[in-house]
Amino acid sequence: MEADLQADRIEQAAFPDPAGASADGEFARGWTILLASLIGIGSGLVSLPFYTFGIFAPHLAQEFGWSMGQIMGGLTITTLALLVAAPIAGLLCERFGARTVSAASLALFGLSYISLATLGGSLTQYYVTWGVAAAVGAGSLPITFTRTVNRWFDRHRGLALGIAMMGTGLFGIACKPVLAWVIGDYGWRTGYAVLGALPLLVATPITLLLFRDPSPADLQDTGNTDPITPISGYSRGEALRQWRFWLIALLLVPLSFALAGTPPNLESILSDKGLDAATIVRLTPLIGLASITGRLVGGFLLDRFWAPAVAFVILSVPVASCLFLSGGHVAPATAGFAIFLIGFALGVEFDVVAYLTARYFGMRSYAAIYGLFYVCFTIGAGFAPLVFGMIRDAAHDFTPALFACAIILPISAAGFLFLGRYPRFS
Numbered sequence: 001m002e003a004d005l006q007a008d009r010i011e012q013a014a015f016p017d018p019a020g021a022s023a024d025g026e027f028a029r030g031w032t033i034l035l036a037s038l039i040g041i042g043s044g045l046v047s048l049p050f051y052t053f054g055i056f057a058p059h060l061a062q063e064f065g066w067s068m069g070q071i072m073g074g075l076t077i078t079t080l081a082l083l084v085a086a087p088i089a090g091l092l093c094e095r096f097g098a099r100t101v102s103a104a105s106l107a108l109f110g111l112s113y114i115s116l117a118t119l120g121g122s123l124t125q126y127y128v129t130w131g132v133a134a135a136v137g138a139g140s141l142p143i144t145f146t147r148t149v150n151r152w153f154d155r156h157r158g159l160a161l162g163i164a165m166m167g168t169g170l171f172g173i174a175c176k177p178v179l180a181w182v183i184g185d186y187g188w189r190t191g192y193a194v195l196g197a198l199p200l201l202v203a204t205p206i207t208l209l210l211f212r213d214p215s216p217a218d219l220q221d222t223g224n225t226d227p228i229t230p231i232s233g234y235s236r237g238e239a240l241r242q243w244r245f246w247l248i249a250l251l252l253v254p255l256s257f258a259l260a261g262t263p264p265n266l267e268s269i270l271s272d273k274g275l276d277a278a279t280i281v282r283l284t285p286l287i288g289l290a291s292i293t294g295r296l297v298g299g300f301l302l303d304r305f306w307a308p309a310v311a312f313v314i315l316s317v318p319v320a321s322c323l324f325l326s327g328g329h330v331a332p333a334t335a336g337f338a339i340f341l342i343g344f345a346l347g348v349e350f351d352v353v354a355y356l357t358a359r360y361f362g363m364r365s366y367a368a369i370y371g372l373f374y375v376c377f378t379i380g381a382g383f384a385p386l387v388f389g390m391i392r393d394a395a396h397d398f399t400p401a402l403f404a405c406a407i408i409l410p411i412s413a414a415g416f417l418f419l420g421r422y423p424r425f426s
Helices: 002-014 024-042 048-064 068-096 098-118 123-140 142-152 157-164 166-186 188-210 236-240 243-260 263-272 277-283 286-302 307-316 319-325 332-361 366-395 399-418
Strands: none
Touching: 024 142, 024 157, 024 166, 024 188, 048 068, 048 166, 048 188, 048 263, 068 098, 068 123, 068 142, 068 263, 068 366, 098 123, 098 142, 098 188, 123 142, 142 157, 142 332, 142 366, 157 166, 157 286, 157 332, 166 188, 166 277, 166 286, 166 332, 236 366, 243 332, 243 366, 243 399, 263 277, 263 332, 263 366, 277 332, 286 307, 286 332, 307 332, 307 399, 319 332, 319 399, 332 366, 366 399
C-alpha cells in the first residue's frame, strides 16, 4: 500500500496538474522578482555579447585589420574565464545571496563593457578586457536570477522562468536597430559605452530595489493554493554522484555549440547569402522576438508536460534553419523563417536547464549545481563562434558548420529522453 502511495506521489511530481491551482497567488507575490530578473538577465553577460558581437565585428575588422576568427576569439576568452567564474558565482550566490552577487556583478560588468570603448589595435588588450568582463560578470548570468525565481515559484515555475528569461529576447529585439543607429551616427566606441551603461545605470539599481530571496514571512501560507518551494534536494556533492547530472552535462556541450554558433555570425551568414545590409538589419531582430515566443511557449509546456520531451522537440526545430541557411542564395522570407526557428529554440534552452536542475536536483544547492551546468553550456557556446569564424576564414562559407549543427541538434536533444521521472524530495 505504501509503495502504491509513493508511486502516486512520483507520478504527480513527474506530471504536475496545473488545473488545481491558480497562477494568481504565485505571480502576485513574485512579480517584482520576475521584473528584476527580466531586466538583470537582459542586461547581463548572457545577452550583451551574444546579440552584439556580430554588429561590432565588421567595425573592428575595418578599424584594426583583425580577421573574423580573431574577433570571435573574444568569446572564446569569455568561455575560458567562465569555466572558473561560473561555478564560483554559484557558490557565492549560495553564501551571500543572489541579490548581492547579481547587483555587484552587473555594476562591474557594465564598467568592463564601457572599457571596450578604449580599445586600441592590441589583440591582447581586447582579449584581456573580455576575460575581465566574463570574470566580474558571471554573477549576472541566469545562475543567480533563476535560483531566486525557482524559490518563489513552484507550480508555475516553467512559465515564471520563461518570463524572467524574456530579457534576452527583448534585448535582442531592441539592441540591433538601436545599436546600428548609435554606431552609424556616433561610432562603435560610443556603441560599447551605451551598452555598458545599461547594466551599470539601469539593471543594478533595479536589482537592488526589487530583487530578493523570499523571507521566512514570504514562505508562510498566504491563503493561496500554490505554496512557495521549500529548500530541499541534493547537495552539490550528492548531485555529482547522480548519473542524471552527468547525462545533462554531457548533452549541454554539443547542444550549446549547435545553437550558439549562428547568432553571433548571423550578419555575416546572411551577407554571404546575398542579402543587403538594410535587409539584414531588418531581419536579425527576429531572433529576439522568437526567443521571447520560445520562452513563453516553452514555459507553458514545461508546466504541463514532461520537460525532457519538451526539450527534445523544441531543440530539434533549428535543424530546418541550418539546412535553409546552408543553401545558395536565400530569399529574405526564408532567412526570416530560419532566424525565427533558431531564436525560438534559444528561448527554451536556458529555461530547460534551469527547470531540469530544480526538478531533478531540488533547491538545496541549486546555484552551485546550475553553475556547473553553465560551465558545460559555456564550453560549447563559447567555442562555437570561434569555430564558425575559423571555418568561414578557411572555406569562405559557413555551410560546413551549419551542416554539422543540423546533425548535432536532434541527436543531442534526444539524450534528454533518458532522464526518467522527476524525483520526489522530502
